[in-house]
Amino acid sequence: MKYLEVNKKDTEQIKKLLEKIKAFDKTRKIIQNKNKILIPILNISNGKIKKHIVKLFDYSILNLKAKIQKQGSRIDQNQSKNFKKYENIARGYDILGNIAIIKYINKSEKSKKLIGKAEQIAKWIINSNPSIKTVVAQTSPISGKFRLRKFKYISGIKTFIATYKENNCIFKFDIRKTFFSNRLSYERSRINKLIKPKEAIIVMFAGIGPFAIVIAKQHKLTNIICIELNKNAVHYLKENIKLNKIGNIKAELGNVKKIYSKYKNFANRVIVPMPKSSIDYLDQILSVCQKTAIIHIYVFGDRDTVFAKTSKAIEEHARKNNYKAKILFKRIVRPYSAKEIEIVVDFKISKSTKK
Numbered sequence: 001m002k003y004l005e006v007n008k009k010d011t012e013q014i015k016k017l018l019e020k021i022k023a024f025d026k027t028r029k030i031i032q033n034k035n036k037i038l039i040p041i042l043n044i045s046n047g048k049i050k051k052h053i054v055k056l057f058d059y060s061i062l063n064l065k066a067k068i069q070k071q072g073s074r075i076d077q078n079q080s081k082n083f084k085k086y087e088n089i090a091r092g093y094d095i096l097g098n099i100a101i102i103k104y105i106n107k108s109e110k111s112k113k114l115i116g117k118a119e120q121i122a123k124w125i126i127n128s129n130p131s132i133k134t135v136v137a138q139t140s141p142i143s144g145k146f147r148l149r150k151f152k153y154i155s156g157i158k159t160f161i162a163t164y165k166e167n168n169c170i171f172k173f174d175i176r177k178t179f180f181s182n183r184l185s186y187e188r189s190r191i192n193k194l195i196k197p198k199e200a201i202i203v204m205f206a207g208i209g210p211f212a213i214v215i216a217k218q219h220k221l222t223n224i225i226c227i228e229l230n231k232n233a234v235h236y237l238k239e240n241i242k243l244n245k246i247g248n249i250k251a252e253l254g255n256v257k258k259i260y261s262k263y264k265n266f267a268n269r270v271i272v273p274m275p276k277s278s279i280d281y282l283d284q285i286l287s288v289c290q291k292t293a294i295i296h297i298y299v300f301g302d303r304d305t306v307f308a309k310t311s312k313a314i315e316e317h318a319r320k321n322n323y324k325a326k327i328l329f330k331r332i333v334r335p336y337s338a339k340e341i342e343i344v345v346d347f348k349i350s351k352s353t354k355k
């Protein structure tokens with residue numbers, strides 16, 4: 001995986017330049033290494049980077065092993081030395097406000113024997129990060145229709161309720177009973193910047209409300225409908241609406257396949273953050289749209305084919321239903337598995353006037 005190693009003082013400027021030439025890989029974390037910073041970059045030609053950056057700054061391009069980029073941004077070289085001791089058990093950790101989540105590599109006997117060491121990792125994490133009060137370990141992959149994962153308490157205050165701040169909003173949720181990913185924070189901020197004052201928005205698969213709340217908090221005149229099947233997620237969605245003092249979101253508990261019919265032709269924007277199956281909901285998406293609307297759809301798929309397949313599915317579906325679809329934007333959101341990535345495609349549909 002490629003990184004640009006730069007002087008710490010130049011980080012922000014170089015990051016902006018990389019963003020401008022679409023070379024900054026937002027799916028990976030920036031790593032600090034003494035007084036150098038490693039900025040993750042996409043696999044674009046070194047020539048393109050040279051052309052834009054070489055004259056202005058000192059830098060070098062590094063190719064690091066995947067293992068390193070899995071470690072969190074807050075693991076500097078010293079920490080990483082300590083961390084190495086434990087890497088048989090955990091590969092980095094994620095932080096959701098007050099809770100740090102370490103991952104077991106697998107369920108092998110060796111891992112089980114080493115679980116005792118998780119407490120040492122946890123103490124080290126709590127000592128080095130004052131805001132972290134609890135450490136848990138993720139013991140299963142995300143699965144099921146509610147997209148949940150299993151956790152085991154390791155150390156600190158015994159709770160599974162996270163309080164997490166992002167994009168000027170605060171979110172509370174039970175990590176065992178609801179889905180939440182901090183890796184989508186850039187996407188929430190990106191979409192928020194596209195919103196105009198009085199939009200009518202539907203967030204399908206809304207979870208505990210991160211997309212909707214980030215938008216509603218800043219755009220008070222928008223009218224937002226959230227649809228979510230998991231009653232625990234809806235419970236926290238309602239709590240988060242109160243916590244953030246928001247008045248322009250309605251939470252609907254139920255299946256998108258049923259609830260959509262209450263909102264036919266309602267939306268000028270639809271957000272569909274269910275990458276596992278969102279492409280199966282094109283009928284419902286189209287049905288809730290006004291004559292023209294913008295859709296942000298998240299999809300998992302094979303790195304080499306997912307963009308083409310998604311665009312084709314969108315365009316064919318629109319054509320069959322007498323709509324035009326125009327792809328406005330697409331990007332990789334994050335790697336998902338060895339072969340698969342999560343992508344987002346923004347597209348506009350407009351009712352065709354041809355008979």
Ligand SMILES: C[S@@+](CC[C@H](N)C(=O)[O-])C[C@H]1O[C@@H](n2cnc3c(N)ncnc32)[C@H](O)[C@@H]1O
Pocket residue numbers: 145146147179180181184204205206207208209210211227228229230233254255256257273274275
């Ligand atoms: C990948 S999560 C996304 C949650 C949230 N939008 C976020 O970004 O944090 C997908 C969500 O869709 C919900 N879900 C799954 N199937 C659904 C359905 N048929 N109708 C409504 N919600 C559904 C799950 O419970 C889960 O909360």
